[in-house]
Amino acid sequence: MFTSDLRERFRSGGYLPLPGLLQPDGLARLRAEVTRLEKLATRRDLTMSCMGDSPRHMTVLGGRVIAEESELIPNLYRDRRLITLLAWIAGIDAEPVRDPLERYVVNILHRPGDTHGAHTDDYPLALVLFADAPADAADGGLLEYAPHTPTLDALDTPAVRTARHDPGDAYLLRSDTTAHRVTPLRRPGIRRSVVNFAYTTAGHQQPLTESAALLY
Template sequence: MAALNQPGDFINVARKAELYDLITPKVFGQDELLDMRDQFARCGYVKLSSLLSQEALAVFREEMEQLEQLASRKRFEMPGYLTPRKLSVAGGGLIKSHSPALYSLYHHYALRNCVEQITGRPIYTCTHPEEYMVANFLHNNGDTHGWHLDDPAYALILFAETPPEQAGGEVEFISNWLDLCRRKNRKPDENIQDLIAWAEENGMVDRHEHKSGDAYLLRADINLHRVSPLKNAGDRRSVVNLAFQATAVADYGLTADLLYGMSAVV
C-alpha cells in the first residue's frame, strides 16, 4: 500500500471505509426476488426503494457535493440520436482521482451482488475508462440527459438528490427498443424523434420517479432511455451510474467519450 503522507489522505481513506461499510448486503425474499427477475426480464427495469440507509445517504451526498465542484458543464446535441445533453458530469477517471469513497462503490460486493441477484447471471466490470462509473448533475431549469442507449448492458443508478414529484427528472424508457427498431426497419441511434413520438402515442414510454437514497437497475443497452427535463429553478437531481457488462468483452462507441472523455463536448 502507498504511504499516506498528507492529512487529506487519512480523511479520504476514512471516508472510503465509512461509506463502504455503510452499504450492507440487500437480502431479498424468494418471492420478491422472483418478481424482480420477472419484471427485469420483461421490461428491463427494477426500482430499489431506499437502497441506501440514511447514514450511507448522508455520506454519499457529501461526497457528491464535493465532486460537483469539479464536474464539467455540458450543453450539446448528441450526434446520431440528435437529442440534448444539458447537465454537469464527472467521469470515472475524475471520480477515481478525487473521490476514493465514491470510487469504492463500484467494487462493492453488496452492490454487485444485488445486480447479479436481479439479473440472475454474472456481471462483468465495464472496460471503458470513463463510463464504468459516472456522476450526473442536473441543477438548472431545463437540464436533461436526452434519449440514448448505453454501451454497457446494466446501469445501477444511485440517487443522492431528486426534485419534487412531477417536477421533471423522471427516468423515461422504451422497453425493447432494439426489437421495435427491427420491426420498423429503423436504426436505433439515428433520427429517432418520430419513432419516440410514435411510442409515446401508443403508450410505450414508461416513467418512474425516485427519492434520495433510492436506486434502480436498467437494461440500458436495449431500452432507450432519458432523464426528463427539470421544470423549476432551484430543483436538483444528482446520481451516480455504475455500469456493468453482460459479457467479459464488449464494444464501445463514441457517445461516452463525447460526454465524459478526452473528446468531451462543452
C-alpha cells in the first residue's frame, strides 16, 4: 500500500490523500469521540485580517481541552507507527509539536456558510482525519490548495486544486508552504468534522502565534 510513489506524489503537490486510513471500527470510535467532545467546543465567527480578511465560521476545540478530556485522540496523535509513516512520506524527521494548544484540534463545519478560510500553518505537516464529510461535492466542504505556494492569493487563480474526502479518509498536507482553505457549506443538514494533527521537526518548534490563539 505504501510505496515510493506516495513520496513522489506528496513531494510534487504538497498534498497526499489517504483514503480509508480509518477502518470502519476506527472511524466509529473517532466519530463517537468527536460527538462526545463537541459539547465542549467553542463557536468562532470572525475574520482573520492577518490572513488577508480570511473568514472563520466554524466550531472548534483546541488541544488543551482535548488533552484533558480525551484519551483516544492524544494516543492516536503519538502513535509511533503513524509518525514513522508520515515522516517517511514527507521525507523529514517528523515529531510531535511541543505546544499543547497546537498539537491537535477538532474543527466542525455544520451550518450553511461555515468555512475555514485561506491560510497556511505554523508547522510543516498537517494530517487531517475525517469523522464526517459532505457526500456531494456540490454541498461544499472541499479542500482547496495551491501546491508549493504559500501566497494566499494563489487560491483564486488557476493554480488552485480541489479535493473531496469521505468519512474515514485522511490527507497529509505540507501545510506551512501550501496555501489552503475549506469551501463553505452550501445547505443545511450537512456536516464536516475533522481532527487535525500538526507535526513538526526538532528545529521548527515555533511558539504559538497570536493569530492561531484567536481560534481556540
